[in-house]
Amino acid sequence: GENVEQHPSTLSVQEGDSAVIKCTYSDSASNYFPWYKQELGKGPQLIIDIRSNVGEKKDQRIAVTLNKTAKHFSLHITETQPEDSAVYFCAVESPSNYQLIWGAGTKLIIKP
Amino acid sequence: DAMVIQNPRYQVTQFGKPVTLSCSQTLNHNVMYWYQQKSSQAPKLLFHYYDKDFNNEADTPDNFQSRRPNTSFCFLDIRSPGLGDAAMYLCATSRDKGVNTEAFFGQGTRLTVV
Numbered sequence: 485g486e487n488v489e490q491h492p493s494t495l496s497v498q499e500g501d502s503a504v505i506k507c508t509y510s511d512s513a514s515n516y517f518p519w520y521k522q523e524l525g526k527g528p529q530l531i532i533d534i535r536s537n538v539g540e541k542k543d544q545r546i547a548v549t550l551n552k553t554a555k556h557f558s559l560h561i562t563e564t565q566p567e568d569s570a571v572y573f574c575a576v577e578s579p580s581n582y583q584l585i586w587g588a589g590t591k592l593i594i595k596p
Numbered sequence: 597d598a599m600v601i602q603n604p605r606y607q608v609t610q611f612g613k614p615v616t617l618s619c620s621q622t623l624n625h626n627v628m629y630w631y632q633q634k635s636s637q638a639p640k641l642l643f644h645y646y647d648k649d650f651n652n653e654a655d656t657p658d659n660f661q662s663r664r665p666n667t668s669f670c671f672l673d674i675r676s677p678g679l680g681d682a683a684m685y686l687c688a689t690s691r692d693k694g695v696n697t698e699a700f701f702g703q704g705t706r707l708t709v710v
Contacts, residue, residue: 527686527701573638582693586638
């Protein structure tokens with residue numbers, strides 16, 4: 485079955501700097517890759533997603549890149565702000581049953 | 597406006613006493629999911645409904661049951677909660693499976709077992 489690995493588990497960056505979180509997956513048939521942000525005590529919120537027919541997608545300060553050959557995708561946050569502090573999860577949709585397979589999460593800390 | 601609403605936000609129950617968590621959606625989505633999330637971990641899928649079709653994950657304990665009386669509502673029943681069932685329970689919806697699979701989550705219900 486699909487296996488998703490996410491790194492790093494914790495990332496601390498200075499406010500204004502960029503943050504990058506990476507995920508790898510195992511099933512080359514996977515086609516849908518969402519990223520979720522989860523603030524303390526709240527449910528996960530979809531912040532950006534990408535399908536396998538594109539290599540990059542941007543939404544203001546957030547971007548996702550996908551390398552299908554290498555089977556990895558990354559979340560890029562530029563000009564980080566205090567409100568970006570949260571846990572970020574990558575996920576991969578299983579091509580066999582369409583369920584989301586989740587990464588272990590990255591705790592992003594923005595230092596003032 | 598909240599599109600996936602979970603009630604209550606916080607629930608305290610006694611060991612072994614049945615408890616029901618509720619979820620409602622205003623999105624008219626076909627699929628509704630229940631996840632369990634323990635501290636510092638990724639959400640773990642318990643089961644989902646595709647319309648009226650119930651799909652249980654293989655490793656979901658029998659202690660957990662679900663009902664979906666109509667498109668808008670879905671319930672999670674824990675028949676005999678144990679201390680290990682203390683967690684955040686998340687409800688999510690998606691329009692479909694395979695395509696339009698963006699999942700929308702509720703704010704979760706934090707369950708405490710005493």
